[in-house]
Amino acid sequence: MFGLDLIIETHDLVKNYGRVKALRGLNMKVKKSVFGLIGPNAAGKSTTLKILLGLVRASSGEARVFGLDVWHDSFEIRKRVGVLHEKPSFPGWVKGLDYVEYLAKLKGVRKPREAAFEELKSFGLEDACDRKIGGYSAGMVQRLGLAQAFVGEPELVFLDEPTANLDPFGRAEFLDTVKERSEGLEVSVVISTHILSELERVCDAVTIIFGGVALEAGRLSDLVEKYSESVYVVESTDDRRLFGKLRKLDSVGRVWVEGKALKLKVKDRVKLEKHVVDVAHDLGVGIKRFEPILCSLEEIYKKVLEGKIVDSI
Amino acid sequence: MTAFKSLLGWEFRNLIRFPLLELLVAIAVYLSMLSTAGGGSPGLTAQSSWGIYPQAITRHIKWTFLSDVEYLYIPVILAVTVFASIGIAREMEAGFVKVALSHPIRRRNLFFVKFGSCFLTSLAIFAVALFSAMFLKHWTATLYILSFPSTILTVFGLLVYQTFYAASVATATAVFSRNTAVSFIGSISILYLPVYMAQVARLKIPFVPPESMRLFTFYIRSATVFWGQYDLLTLLGATVVPVLIAASLLLTSFFYFTRRYDVP
Numbered sequence: 001m002f003g004l005d006l007i008i009e010t011h012d013l014v015k016n017y018g019r020v021k022a023l024r025g026l027n028m029k030v031k032k033s034v035f036g037l038i039g040p041n042a043a044g045k046s047t048t049l050k051i052l053l054g055l056v057r058a059s060s061g062e063a064r065v066f067g068l069d070v071w072h073d074s075f076e077i078r079k080r081v082g083v084l085h086e087k088p089s090f091p092g093w094v095k096g097l098d099y100v101e102y103l104a105k106l107k108g109v110r111k112p113r114e115a116a117f118e119e120l121k122s123f124g125l126e127d128a129c130d131r132k133i134g135g136y137s138a139g140m141v142q143r144l145g146l147a148q149a150f151v152g153e154p155e156l157v158f159l160d161e162p163t164a165n166l167d168p169f170g171r172a173e174f175l176d177t178v179k180e181r182s183e184g185l186e187v188s189v190v191i192s193t194h195i196l197s198e199l200e201r202v203c204d205a206v207t208i209i210f211g212g213v214a215l216e217a218g219r220l221s222d223l224v225e226k227y228s229e230s231v232y233v234v235e236s237t238d239d240r241r242l243f244g245k246l247r248k249l250d251s252v253g254r255v256w257v258e259g260k261a262l263k264l265k266v267k268d269r270v271k272l273e274k275h276v277v278d279v280a281h282d283l284g285v286g287i288k289r290f291e292p293i294l295c296s297l298e299e300i301y302k303k304v305l306e307g308k309i310v311d312s313i
Numbered sequence: 314m315t316a317f318k319s320l321l322g323w324e325f326r327n328l329i330r331f332p333l334l335e336l337l338v339a340i341a342v343y344l345s346m347l348s349t350a351g352g353g354s355p356g357l358t359a360q361s362s363w364g365i366y367p368q369a370i371t372r373h374i375k376w377t378f379l380s381d382v383e384y385l386y387i388p389v390i391l392a393v394t395v396f397a398s399i400g401i402a403r404e405m406e407a408g409f410v411k412v413a414l415s416h417p418i419r420r421r422n423l424f425f426v427k428f429g430s431c432f433l434t435s436l437a438i439f440a441v442a443l444f445s446a447m448f449l450k451h452w453t454a455t456l457y458i459l460s461f462p463s464t465i466l467t468v469f470g471l472l473v474y475q476t477f478y479a480a481s482v483a484t485a486t487a488v489f490s491r492n493t494a495v496s497f498i499g500s501i502s503i504l505y506l507p508v509y510m511a512q513v514a515r516l517k518i519p520f521v522p523p524e525s526m527r528l529f530t531f532y533i534r535s536a537t538v539f540w541g542q543y544d545l546l547t548l549l550g551a552t553v554v555p556v557l558i559a560a561s562l563l564l565t566s567f568f569y570f571t572r573r574y575d576v577p
Contacts, residue, residue, distance in 0.1 A: 017575070055576035075419055083415040089408035093330060105319040106416040148412075232382055 006067075007156055007188055009053060011308045013061035015047050015212075022047040022213035025061065032206035033300070034182045036220075038191040038301060044212040045192040046086055049158050068285060079107070082154035086161045086192075088145035092134025092309065096125060099133060100148050107152040119147040122177065124170075138165040146174065150181065152283040160192045170199060178202045200297040208304045216304045220263065228292065230266035233290035236280060243277045261289070317422055320413070324430035328396050377570035387505070389472075389479050392438060394500040396431040397483035402496035405488075411576045420571040424488075428563065432480040439472055474552065479504055485566035488574075 009029035015023040023044045037045050050056040052065055052076025063070040065077045066114050090099060097116055104112035120129045123143040128136065136144065142165040149157050163171045179202055181187050193199055199206070200220070207217040216223065235241050239262055246255045252275070253266040273290075280287050295303075391537040404410045404427075413423060447455040459465060482503055510516075 055411060055414055057573075057575065063461045075417055078415065079417040085411060085415070087408075088412070090412070091407075091409060092329070102319060102323055103412075103416060106418060107414070108316060108417065201405065296514060 007032055008065050008190070009229070010063040011061055013049060013051065013063055014059045015056065015061045022212055024129055026212060027207065028207050028217065031205070032188045034178060034189045034191065034202050036199045036203040036206040037190060037209065038196060038199065038206055039209040041208045045209060046160055049110055049160055049190070049192060053078065053081070053158065056249055065311065076286055080155045082149035082152065082157040084145040084159045084282040087143060090133050090141060090144060092109060093132060094133055095130055096136070096144055097122060097129035100144070100151055103148045104151045109152040119151045121148045124173065139167060139170055142166055143170065148295070156188045156190065156299055158190050160193070162191060163193065163195055171304065175202050189256055196297045206297065208301060210305055223300050225292050227303050230269060230293045231293045232264045232266060233289060233291060233293055234262040234264060234276065234287065235260065237281070237286040237288065241283050242280065242285050245283060249275045249279065251275050317415060319416060320422065320426050321430065324400060324426050325434065328400050328434045330429055348447045366507050379453045386475055389435065389439060389475050390485060390504045391436040392481040392496055393431060393476065393483045394504070396434055397433060397487040397500060398493050398497040400431055401484060401487035402490055403429050403493040406493055414576055424567055424570045428480065431484060432476060436473060436476045439476065440469060443472065445467065478555045478559045481563040485544070485562035488566040528574070
C-alpha cells in the first residue's frame with residue numbers, strides 16, 4: 001500500500017541500454033521532502049529520473065510515483081510534476097516568456113502568461129522575458145529551466161543538476177527558493193547533483209547510488225549520525241589539566257590535542273557528557289566548547305563509495 | 314484539448330518561421346510549371362487561338378496542369394524533408410522533444426502533431442504555390458478552369474497523394490534517425506534515389522513516384538477525354554503500392570515512437 005507521505009517507490013528497477021546496464025535493481029523510497037539523489041557519473045541518476053517521468057521504459061522492475069505506474073500512467077504523473085533536465089536545451093528563436101507560457105499551457109495552467117511571468121520574475125528573469133532565448137547566457141537558460149519546472153505549482157519537481165551554470169549568487173538564490181517552496185511541503189523536490197555542499201543545505205533525505213543500485217539511503221540527520229566518527233571537540237579554560245583527567249574516563253577511548261582544542265574519541269556517548277561536566281566541575285575548569293564533530297554529506301558520500309569507484313575502474 | 318491545440322499551434326509556428334523557405338519553394342514550383350507547361354506542350358500551341366476556342370484551350374491546360382503535378386514531386390521532397398528534419402529530427406536531437414514529453418502530452422498526440430504539421434504545412438504551401446503558378450501562367454484560363462471544380466480537386470488530390478507519400482517517408486526517417494543531417498540526407502535519398510535510378514536506367518518503375526503520378530494523371534485524363542483507354546488495375550497498382558509503403562513506414566515509426574523510443 002502506498003503510504004500517504006510516500007511519493008516515489010522503485011522496486012528492483014533494471015534498465016539496460018543494449019549491453020550497458022544503467023540500473024541493476026534499484027530500490028528506493030522517497031517521502032514528501034527535499035530529496036537528494038547522489039552518485040558519481042554514470043551511476044544511473046538521470047536514467048532513474050527519466051524512468052520516473054516515463055521518458056524511458058524500464059527493462060524490468062517496478063516504479064511508482066504518487067502510487068501510479070510510471071510507464072502506463074505517465075500522463076497523469078506528468079500533470080503533477082515539474083522537471084528541469086540536465087543541460088537543458090530550449091529553442092533559441094522564441095522569447096523566454098512565450099516559451100514558459102507555452103509550457104504552462106501544456107500543463108493546463110489557468111492564466112498561463114501571468115503564471116509564466118511570475119515564475120520568470122522569481123528566478124530573476126523579468127527583464128529578459130521579452131528577449132529571445134538564443135540571446136540568453138548559460139546561467140539565464142538555467143534560470144529559465146528552473147522557472148518552467150516550477151510553473152503551474154507542481155506537487156513534485158525533479159531537478160537534474162539544477163545549479164550548473166549558475167554563479168554563486170544564483171546558486172544561493174536557487175537554494176533559498178527551494179527552501180521557501182518546500183516549506184510545509186507544498187512541493188517536494190528531487191535533486192540530482194554533484195555539488196553536495198549545496199544539497200546538504202536544503203536536503204531532508206538522500207539516496208546514494210552507484211552502478212545502478214542504491215548503496216545508502218535515509219534521512220540526512222540519521223546518516224550524519226551513522227557515519228560521524230565518535231569524536232568530540234572540547235575547549236576549556238585549562239586544557240592541560242583537563243587532558244590528564246579525561247584520559248582516565250571509561251567513556252573516553254583516546255584524547256589528543258589538535259590546534260587549540262582537545263579531541264576525544266568516545267567509547268560511550270551516553271555517559272560522556274555527564275563525565276566531562278563532572279570532571280570540569282571537580283577541577284574548577286570552565287568549558288568553552290563541547291560538541292561532536294559531525295561529518296558532512298561529502299564525507300558520507302566518500303565513505304559510502306570508498307573503494308567502489310577504484311574497483312569499478 | 315487546450316494542450317493539444319497549444320502543441321499544434323507551436324508546431325506550425327516552428328515550421329513556418331522561415332518565410333525564405335516558402336518563397337524558395339514557391340519559386341521552385343513556379344519554375345517547374347514554366348519548364349513543363351512550356352515548349353512543345355499543347356498549352357503553347359493552343360495560345361495562338363486563345364480567344365477562339367476557349368474550351369479547347371482549357372482542355373489543353375487541364376492536361377498540362379495534370380501532367381505538371383508529377384514534376385512537383387521534387388519540390389515536395391525538398392519541403393517535407395526540410396520540415397521533418399527541423400520539426401522532428403532536430404527537436405529529438407536538441408532535446409526539445411524531451412522537454413515536451415516531460416509535460417502532460419501523450420506520445421501519440423506529439424507524433425500526430427509532428428507528422429500532421431509537416432504534411433499540412435507542405436500541402437498548404439504547395440497548394441498556394443500551385444494555384445499561384447497557374448494564375449501567373451494563364452490567369453484568364455485559370456479563372457475559366459476554376460469553374461470546373463473537378464479539375465481543381467483532381468490536382469489537389471494528386472498533391473495530397475504525393476505529399477502524404479513523401480511526408481510519411483520523411484517522418485519515419487526523422488524518427489528513426491533522430492539526427493538532423495542523417496534525416497535530411499536519408500529522406501532525400503530514399504525519396505529521390507529510386508526516381509533517379511529509374512531515370513538513369515531508363516526504367517519505368519510503376520510504384521515509384523513520379524511514375525505513379527504519371528499513370529494516375531493519364532488515367533484521369535483518359536477518364537475525362539478517352540474514357541476506358543487505360544486499365545484501372547494498372548492505376549491501382551501504381552498508386553496503392555506507394556500509399557501502402559508510406560502507411561507501413563508511418564505506422565512502424567508511430568509504434569516505435571510511442572512504445573519503444575527511449576528519450577535520451
